[in-house]
Amino acid sequence: MKKESEAILLRIFIGESDEYEGKKLYKHIIEMLRNEGIAGATVLRGISGFGKTSHIHTTSILRLSTDLPIVIEVTDNKENIERIKPKLDKVIKEGLITEEKVKIIFYEGNKAKRQ
Secondary structure: OEEEEEEEEEEEEEEOOOEEOOEEHHHHHHHHHHHOOOOEEEEEEOOEEOOOOOOOEEOOOOOOOOOOEEEEEEEEOHHHHHHHHHHHHHHOOOOEEEEEEEEEEEEOOOHHHHO
């Protein structure tokens, strides 16, 4: 079965070494999103990237970076996204967030077949 709906996609760009209260920031954000009942979130670890300072962070045999780019993609309805944005403001000290409207296409298989 296929369902379609409109939603908001947030992309949160932070560094792997960023922390909040002694914990990796990306882990804190994911746990917060789950506790807030957000529909879905995924953490992606970049292999290379740069930000405002133009300093390149990369994985390399010669130089292993401990501050690789992290992108957290968060998708939910507009109301839930608006509800969590102030909470993100409190924990993100340096980074970037982008926001866009997206069309969700959700495929739901027959649960009886998976057993």
